[in-house]
Amino acid sequence: MQALTAAGHRVDLVRLPVAWEKGRLFDSPLAWRMVPIDADMVIATNFPSYFVQHPNKVVWLLHQHRGAYDGFAAGASWSDFAVDDISLEEQRLMTEWDVVALSEARRVFSNSGVVSDRLARFNGLPSTPLAHPPPLHERLHPGPSGDYVLSVQRQEANKRPRVLVDAMADAPRGVRAVMAGRGELLEELRGHVADRGLQQRVELPGFVPDEELIELYAGALAVVYVPEDEDYGYATLQAFYAGKPVICAADSGGVLDWVEDGVTGLVTDGTPAGVAAAIRQLDADRALAQRLGAAGRERVAHLSWDSVVTELTAP
């Protein structure tokens, strides 16, 4: 919104409530279908906003309805779909509706290679990945490597926060983990840390204010981010803006658009042992950690909201 306004456009944000569960899956798309938009252009970002009808519709897809497509296949608790006839007919019709609505767009962008790949596999539609800077990007800065690894994420199942907790049992004794962020698993994680006797080495502060978060990034040895099939992942980009390498998993999805093993971070097998080994490697070779972090910072140097606006509004 700010970048569009700065570029001289008059911008209105349109939001409608969304129902994600199976029985009401098509209500919100149909509501969007009927929203009258008299603007010169519409930029739709998410399911179901791209169902809006407009002759100059551009889609910048951040995510589809993953619960209907592949969320249930991955066993996600937030999907009420399953492999049964009713779910599959809903998925089939969702696919058909998505194809129609997205095909109307003058151009289709996504926010990452992973989202583009899903759109190709689910719907047979091409799209162009268009990355954007993460929140705080103008304020994040490098700093000397400290004695902790940082994780910044919501503490939820698809982020796999237990991997880092368990990895800390095998990580070098002089390295701590700071796991910032709230989420439905926070209390359970705190209990898990206590059960493993890691209270002195794993901190779970919950919500961390921006100023503190910026300094935590600046002082970290590395950032650990091992989500499962992430769409984009701000933590990766924020780590790079702070000049820190990222330790991720080989199945972390969009994170792998940015983390190249041995170049901007370390790609592990996603097990606690694998993550512990990566932490050990960076702790033992601080020059390597700095080199990977600097390369990450270089990777994000070209990102800007100006270029995002230019692409989205190009005739």
Next chain:
Amino acid sequence: MSGEPRLAVHVGRQLPDLLPEVLTAATPWCAPVAVSTHEPPPEGVVAHVYCGEVLPRSPVAPFAVWRTGDGALPAGAATVLAAAGSAAPGDLVVSPLPIPEGARPVLPYTRSRYRELRGLPVGMLAVAEGEEVAWVDGEDQLRCAPAETWPTLAALAAAVVATGDHLWTALAWGAPVVTDPVSARHWGLTEGTEVLVADGLAARRELAAALAEDQGRAAGLARAGWVAAQQRTTGRVAERLCREFGLTRRHDIVPAAGLTTALDELGTPRRAFIRRRTRAAAGPLPGAVTHGWIPTDRTLDAHI
């Protein structure tokens, strides 16, 4: 202009088989009138369709041409229509076959889930050429199947080999298809985008097997093939013709037509749950779930 816009239809000795169907589909938007080139067209004519064996040297613009032979077309045609089998590249192809009743696009990702649910082989292939209908089982054995099972096979297979009319059924079900050059040409399909093409059954099966391994490629092909089939139906051809000529009847621009139109345009099956939800939500609002406030032949028959 008073009254409805009219489409002047210039017919030669014989009316092309599919033209009446296209004109019937177009009539909600305009009224076709038969005209003679020796007389001035009646009032209200906004465009012309020429389909005689001998086309005029100076047709009245804007105009479309129905291709009936190999003869040269007059320059400046907005659209060239042709029945399947008679089309040249770039023509609007009209299928003599409707989309099979009950056919719904099942794209490769969803069909892989259906195979999982039904316990079918992951990379199941299906073949329909001439009289033969078959599928390839988990041991890579070709197993014959009754002809009437083809729609089911076309809906579930990871990739299909289909020629002739079987190809049309496969496209309608959103299957990723490998076909032969004759069938692709007959339906005016683009090789590599809408279908894959190979000479010889063995080569087609090999291509289909590779396609079954590549879900992204298969999905792109399946979507494009399904869209191509939809575009060849008489209704869609008529819509395209009317759009290009700017033919819109006032009765169709009614605010309350939106819900039904939106559901139809998205491909919603007649018995879909969302139609019932829409009816329940909007039913008390007069006209909201019909095709509009003004009853017409089209609106009175509309379903939601």
